[in-house]
Amino acid sequence: MYRNQSRGGRGIHDRRGVALGARPRYQREDEARKASSPTLAALLETLTKKSLFAAITSETEPPRITGCEYLASFNWLDTPDPTIVVPAMRALLAQSPSIVNENIDIFATHWRYEGGVDVVSARVNSLDNDLREIRGCSEDQRGLGRHGNSIRGPGQTGSSGIAWRTMRNRQHQSTVAPETDSSWIPAEHTSSLAGWVVSAAVLPKRRFWTNSMPWERKQKQMPDTGVTRKYYWEISRGVLAPDGVQKEGIFVNGQYPGPPLEANWGDWFEVTVHNNITGPEEGTTVHWHGLNQRETPWFDGVPSVSQCPIAPGSTFTYTFRADSAGASWYHAHYSAQYVAGVKGPMVIYGPSQVPYDIDVGPVMVSDYYHAPYLSLVAETVGTPSSPQSDNNLINGKMFFDCSKAQGAPCTPNAGVSKFRFQSGKRMLLRLINSGAAGVQHFTIDQHKMTIIQNDFVDVVPYEVDSVTLGVGQRTEIIVEATGSPTDAVWMRSDLVPGVCGMTNQPHALAAIYYEDADTSVTPQSTATQYTALCQNDALSLTEPFYPMTPPPQPAITTHIDMTFGPNATGSFVWMMNNSSFRGDFNQPTLLLANQGNTSFPTEWNVYDYHQATSIRLILTTLAPLPHPMHLHGHNMWVLAQGFGQWDGTIVRPENPQRRDVQIMQPGNPEQGLAGQSYLVIEFLADNPGVWPMHCHNAWHLSGGMYVNILERPDLIKRDMEIPEIMAQTCREWWAYTGHNVVDQIDAGV
Known part of the structure; x- marks a missing residue:
């Protein structure tokens, strides 16, 4: 069973090992671990070794830590309980005058690496769920392109919807091995702390890939990186309330949306999926939307076509290439199961033909239904009707009028997602329509957008007021952050009225705060006016950046x-x-x-x-x-x-x-x-x-x-x-x- 144990809204988050059916790869061995646990003083001594700071600072003295949003990711072998790691790291951070401790989050995890090696991983964040910043950081270090957090209403905690733990920025990520063990295989995790990546390669820290990789901005040939990124998932039922209305759903690692998949272009993914759907049981599969699977067509994830379903209680490992660069999503392809929650973003970092300053990350827009997905399927199949969605979400968040909850438990003011912009910067947003049916129109108040990619295909840039997204479509945009440092504006996604939307509540909101804006203040900006058409942009506008000519006549x-x-x-x-x-x-x-x-x-x-x-x-x-x-x-x-x-x-x-x-x-x-x-x-x-x-x-x-x-x-x-x-x-x-x-x-x- 995959369990998440949190102590409060911040501080230690102990993510334990996953026992996948008959393959308990990361089961804890408490007695052996406790017997070898060093004292707090010994751990603090280990923490202060210079090698632990090599990847996060150029300073010669280790106590001086630089960086802002993402300080570091540490890994130790055969070391203590995470409850020892956290206070030790806090004690170390307290020695640094450049760190504001009350704005520090530390996450620690104990797990077992394949081959029997115990690992403790810890990550330090300098921003909490309220997006407070460390003062004194340079603009380049702040990493203001935050996403996946929420504005919480009265009585809401940090564990509601996507707000508590998803898609952190990667600006200062590092993987550091102990000084004493040169044969150790580094371990690395994704920024969500939910899908672990076991790999020797670090994900990109800045735009246009990492400096250590031989990428060029207009590179067309997929590289052979030699890197495999491993993820371990459990799909199971649970209860959530992303818009305040409680409902049962099916989730990946207990999250909605699911944990992000991240890789470099040319890497390989290895995703192990354990089907723990019970009460009642269901089969499942996962499709990796938009990836061509040229070397692995059997891992496309469609039941009855490329595979049999993963049986309840069984485990299946997908292995496939990150063969395109950009943003997409994964989702269940078993009936309409993804409508219940089995879906999440996928980002493949690669060269961009248009420069930008800050990667804001995935922005998932989705219609949302309160009824169980199988009841919606039953309502649809065999009848001349289609269900209407109840709400519209951005990154899994939106409030709902509880008077319309039809008796379901409902918390008002559930909150919306929020993002950071930085004045004068070019912001990259990766838009994904991960819904069931509705056509979406995406806008940002008082800002124009430049489209640079559709569905993994770079296009000649063109400027728009709104972006139209059908289900499954992705569009990458550049937004010039023309506002002042104290501005706050709405991000919006609206379902097209009538047959193109089929919804009871068409409007989704997310808040954008510039670097010095008061995040407790609700934006008061005016919506962009646009023509709500049920179609994509004209084909004459969407010209691929790299030309390809079809045959004069098809076969x-x-x-x-x-x-x-x-x-x-x-x-x-x-x-x-x-x-x-x-x-x-x-x-x-x-x-x-x-x-x-x-x-x-x-x-x-x-x-x-x-x-x-x-x-x-x-x-x-x-x-x-x-x-x-x-x-x-x-x-x-x-x-x-x-x-x-x-x-x-x-x-x-x-x-x-x-x-x-x-x-x-x-x-x-x-x-x-x-x-x-x-x-x-x-x-x-x-x-x-x-x-x-x-x-x-x-x-x-x-x-x-x-x-x-x-x-x-x-x-x-x-x-x-x-x-x-x-x-x-x-x-x-x-x-x-x-x-x-x-x-x-x-x-x-």
Whole structure:
């Protein structure tokens, strides 16, 4: 069981080891540890060794610690309980006149490294949950680009929602080995203290990568870093109240949103997932949105397609490449399970073609539902209706009118997320729509934004007043911090009214405070005016920074018409070319294709493209709803969009827009063919695998709006060496379903 033990809102946070099913890698051995624990005096002597400060100060005398928000990360072998580490570090910090102790947070953790080595890790932060600063730090050191914290209402503690522990800045992170052990393997953790990273490489400390890595700002070739970043997760049920309304959800390591995944471009991720979902039990999988999985298509994380679900009580390890630079997210792909909370940000640090000063980090915008996700699926599948969301969140926070909580326990003034800007600096924000259905419009009062990347694809920068994000889409923006040092303004994300939003409360707020602003004061800024359209920016605006020209003619073209209506039994479903998808958890399509199978049940919606080198899809619909169409395994060219019949015109044919999600505009059935919405996409068939192409509206996907692209089945059979863990996971799933009934009420993905 993964447990978090906190003592108050600050001070020691003891994150214990994780016992994953039959693999207890980090179980504590209390008796042995206590027998070898040094005294406080001995530990303090160890802390003052010069080597411990080598990575955080250029001073020759160790007691003088420099730095602001992120001072250091320390690691010791076979050393004491974290309760000894914290007072010792505080005593040491008290010796430094440059440190304001009341603004110091110290976190300590005891865990066991693979191979039987006990490790105590400690991290020092100079900002608490109220964002107080250490005075006397230089502007360059302050790290004002904070995110993930909350403005708490009356009676709220620091353990509400995302406020207490997520996504700290990485400006002064370091990993330091003991002087006495040259063979020690360094240990490093993410800035969330939730997903541990075991690695010898330090994540970037400043923009444009670290100085120790040979990156160039306009580098196009993915480097081979030789680094693997390991994370250990437990997925389980819990109760949360991010907007003040208590509800049961399913979370990664007990957090909402889940802990961030972080790596350098070219690194490898190794994420071990333990399924501890109980009461009732469910299977699960995790999808790494936007990563192409060119070397590892079996780790795409889609049940019935690339893998069997992870059975309750079982553990599965995903290993995949950080093959694109920028921001994205991970989420469960088992039914609509991610709506219950199994999702979080993913940041891959790499070169940027536009300079910036401060990386503010991920900004996740999401519609939010108070009802359990399976009840929402049941409400949707088979009926002509879609559920309405109850609220709209930024980084997992927003207040809610408790009079509308319908009897659920509710705390008013739950608070909003807050961020720091610094006057005169260029701020990088990484926007992610991690919601279920709603199209979002993102704005910052009194500030314009420059778009520099969409869905991992750098674009020629252009300025906007608002950013439109369909579900699954990401946009990176640069914001000029033109305000004065005492300014406070609202960050906003609004769900588009009507069929594009489907919500009871469309407005999400977060507070931005400049460096000298009073964080106890509510911003009074005026909202930006914009036109609320249910579509992405014009294709003529979104020009990829690095050009790629599609073939003059695709090897094959497929027309797919998307409709909604009753099937043969009278249930309302979403169909693509008159077929609604329904997966079979017991038989992953990729594993069958690897065995030479190319004939599949009709409801699996498999499109076999044989040895085609390029594929063009013409999607059409009269349905009066938007569809954020997502393709796995590829960045697709978006050749054209519009209404009526596509006339063959391609927008900027020498360099069309590329991304992995594009909003397909709502159709207008009253106008007949003239009201038909179309979207034309194309991609090279250069990544053998079985790749989902689906609407990322969770309710449309549950209703079957999904097809499988079978790409180069000849190479899947001939060359693909699928690891044994995939077969083992299926055996565990088959054993579980042999004794338990799995009630699959929707498409399954």
